[in-house]
Every structure is written in structure tokens, then in C-alpha cells.
Amino acid sequence: MDEDYYSIDSILAENQKIQCTFKVDIPEMGHLDGGMERDIKALSKMQIPLWMAYILIYSDYADFTIPPPFNARVRNALNAEARSVRLSGLVGQGGSWYGFGKIIMQLLDDIPATEMSNILTKTFRDRLLEVIDQAQHFAALGSGGGVRSTADVTQMFREGLDSTERELFILAQESAKRTKKWYETSERGRR
Amino acid sequence: MALPASIRSSVTPPELELIASEQLVDIIPLIAMDKTAFISGAYGPLRPPAKSRVPLWMATNLKLKKKCHIVPPDWLCVEFLQDRLMRETSQAEFCELPFRFAEVAKVLLDVASDDMQNPDKIRSLLKDLREARQAKSREGLQKLDHSELSLPNFCSLEINEIRPFFVRAMGVLTQVSRTTQE
Numbered sequence: 526m527d528e529d530y531y532s533i534d535s536i537l538a539e540n541q542k543i544q545c546t547f548k549v550d551i552p553e554m555g556h557l558d559g560g561m562e563r564d565i566k567a568l569s570k571m572q573i574p575l576w577m578a579y580i581l582i583y584s585d586y587a588d589f590t591i592p593p594p595f596n597a598r599v600r601n602a603l604n605a606e607a608r609s610v611r612l613s614g615l616v617g618q619g620g621s622w623y624g625f626g627k628i629i630m631q632l633l634d635d636i637p638a639t640e641m642s643n644i645l646t647k648t649f650r651d652r653l654l655e656v657i658d659q660a661q662h663f664a665a666l667g668s669g670g671g672v673r674s675t676a677d678v679t680q681m682f683r684e685g686l687d688s689t690e691r692e693l694f695i696l697a698q699e700s701a702k703r704t705k706k707w708y709e710t711s712e713r714g715r716r
Numbered sequence: 717m718a719l720p721a722s723i724r725s726s727v728t729p730p731e732l733e734l735i736a737s738e739q740l741v742d743i744i745p746l747i748a749m750d751k752t753a754f755i756s757g758a759y760g761p762l763r764p765p766a767k768s769r770v771p772l773w774m775a776t777n778l779k780l781k782k783k784c785h786i787v788p789p790d791w792l793c794v795e796f797l798q799d800r801l802m803r804e805t806s807q808a809e810f811c812e813l814p815f816r817f818a819e820v821a822k823v824l825l826d827v828a829s830d831d832m833q834n835p836d837k838i839r840s841l842l843k844d845l846r847e848a849r850q851a852k853s854r855e856g857l858q859k860l861d862h863s864e865l866s867l868p869n870f871c872s873l874e875i876n877e878i879r880p881f882f883v884r885a886m887g888v889l890t891q892v893s894r895t896t897q898e
Contacts, residue, residue, distance in 0.1 A: 645892035697881040704877045707729030711826050
């Protein structure tokens with residue numbers, strides 16, 4: 526999530542493509558699209574990896590459209606009930622929806638960027654409690670795995686966690702487990 | 717990142733217990749001992765049946781050798797805890813408890829439950845308190861923002877339990893909020 530050059534999370538978050546519309550002709554670069562064309566024509570649309578898109582957008586060679594994980598349909602769904610949206614489905618398994626969103630936010634101008642930030646923040650808050658609740662619930666079941674009740678809403682939610690939330694889930698679960706273990710064990714023999 | 721993942725995010729409960737073991741408790745010694753210097757300070761002399769104030773680690777050690785009775789602290793009794801539990805469940809804030817009450821209570825209940833009246837009741841009250849307070853910290857999570865979080869009277873073990881994911885969650889909020897940038 527952070528901007529550190531060496532941050533693996535940040536590199537992984539960039540592993541997405543966004544749709545760009547070129548403003549100028551670029552000769553001899555048609556292979557980027559994997560197509561047969563030799564040159565990129567102005568106004569042609571192309572899926573560009575995010576890491577390459579930066580430079581194109583900043584140097585004004587291309588414009589981009591808000592990628593599908595953040596389009597109006599998803600926004601409406603998030604507004605209605607953030608917990609029922611499967612973020613992992615939007616960015617692919619192991620993807621970081623928040624990380625992706627943050628990069629898009631930085632590419633945007635003032636007002637849409639603030640809007641984007643609000644969506645990210647609101648979604649994160651709305652889902653956080655459920656993430657932690659479930660993590661603590663699973664820690665309480667013990668490491669044996671316990672009874673798996675499948676095919677319910679909570680399972681759906683867990684599968685829909687993006688990598689950022691997954692990390693939080695693990696942190697909370699580990700922490701609750703440690704504390705539970707401490708409460709349950711006695712160090713009496715060691716004293 | 718040479719540390720194992722489990723202790724990278726915060727200290728562990730046994731470490732907190734170790735820190736809490738430096739706190740002083742009253743004991744009624746059953747043996748006599750002169751004033752003795754330890755690394756953390758000089759304690760004693762022990763003159764039965766006079767009360768003496770020693771660190772928790774020393775008290776538990778003596779207790780397990782049946783060389784003292786431990787006088788439980790004022791707050792570790794049914795009436796006090798019942799009162800706190802009442803307050804805890806009736807008001808929105810966390811009520812005031814000794815900062816390391818969970819650790820001290822656990823150690824004392826572990827080794828010196830025979831020096832207390834009604835240890836089982838105390839255990840169940842502590843458990844209820846813990847649950848009531850956990851429910852409140854869960855509410856705190858809802859109010860989380862990127863810059864600050866204030867939970868007065870939150871105790872060391874509780875802070876430690878929520879630290880890893882509260883910190884991470886605040887980190888994420890910092891990343892996605894625009895107000896902090898530039």
C-alpha cells in the first residue's frame with residue numbers, strides 16, 4: 526500500500542491494467558496491444574499496465590478511464606452494502622483493491638480524487654468491523670479448525686476479502702489466539 | 717526481518733506478564749529473611765508474621781515453596797470487581813482499573829487462589845469484565861480514523877491485543893485518505 530519503492534505490496538498493487546485512450550500517434554509501438562498494427566493511432570483505446578500508464582498520463586500522451594473495479598456499478602453496490610461486495614473478485618485473487626484504488630486516486634485531479642478517497646475510506650470502515658469480528662471468531666474456535674459451516678454469508682465475505690483486509694484478518698486472528706492461549710495456559714510449573 | 721512474525725507486531729502476553737511481575741504485592745511471610753539486594757532493588761527484611769512488600773515474582777516464588785501467604789491487592793476482591801462490572805456495563809467509557817490488572821490477577825489466581833475468598837467468583841467476574849470491555853473496544857474500531865484513537869483506561873493486555881490490527885488499519889486509512897497528503 527505504501528509508496529516505498531521496495532514495497533512488495535505496492536508492486537503487487539500495480540499489477541493491474543487500465544484502459545487508456547491515446548491522444549497522439551505513436552509509431553512502432555503497436556505491439557503493446559498485441560495486435561497486428563504497427564503504430565498506435567491517436568484515439569485508439571488500449572489496456573495498459575498501470576506501471577506504464579503513469580508516464581503516459583503524466584506526459585499527456587494518453588487519457589484513462591476509471592477502471593471497472595471502481596465504476597459506478599461497483600460504487601452503488603458499495604454504497605448499498607459494502608460488506609456484500611466481493612473485492613477480491615474485482616481485482617483478481619490476491620489483488621489489492623485498496624492499493625489499486627490509491628494509485629488511481631493519485632492519477633486523478635482534485636475533486637474526483639477526493640471522491641475516490643471517500644469511497645475507499647468508507648468501504649474500508651464499513652468492512653473493517655466484520656473482518657475483525659470474523660478473525661476473532663475464528664481465533665476463538667481454536668487452531669483445530671473447528672466446525673466449518675459452509676455455504677453462508679460469512680464464508681462469502683471471507684472469500685471476498687482483498688489482500689489488505691486479508692492481512693488485517695490474519696493479524697487480528699493471531700493476536701486473539703495469542704491472548705487466548707495466555708489466558709488458558711498456566712506457567713505455574715516454570716516458576 | 718529476523719524476528720518471527722508472531723512477535724514482530726507487538727509484545728506477547730507472557731512478556732507483559734513478566735513486566736507485571738515487577739509490581740509490588742503484600743505478603744505475610746512464613747520464614748525470616750534479612751534485607752536482600754536484588755537487581756531490581758532491595759527487599760525485606762521478612763519477619764513473620766509482619767506484612768512485607770515484595771515484587772510479584774518473589775511472592776509467587778515464595779508462595780510456591782509454601783513460605784508465604786499473599787495478600788491480594790484491594791481491587792482483587794468480589795465486591796470491587798462487581799462494582800466495576802456494574803459500572804462497565806452501565807456507562808459508555810471504560811472504567812478505571814489498575815493498568816496491569818489482567819496480568820497480576822491471572823498470576824495471583826494461578827498460584828495463590830487459596831489466599832483469596834471465593835476465587836471462582838473472582839475468575840468469572842474478571843471474565844465478564846474482559847468481555848464487557850472487549851465489546852467496547854469493538855465499538856472503538858468503528859470510530860477509527862487515520863490520525864488518532866483515544867481509549868482512556870484501556871489496560872496493557874487489552875492494548876496489546878488490539879495493537880497489531882488497529883495500527884495496521886489506521887495505516888491503511890492514512891494511505892487512502894487525501895487530507896494527510898501534501
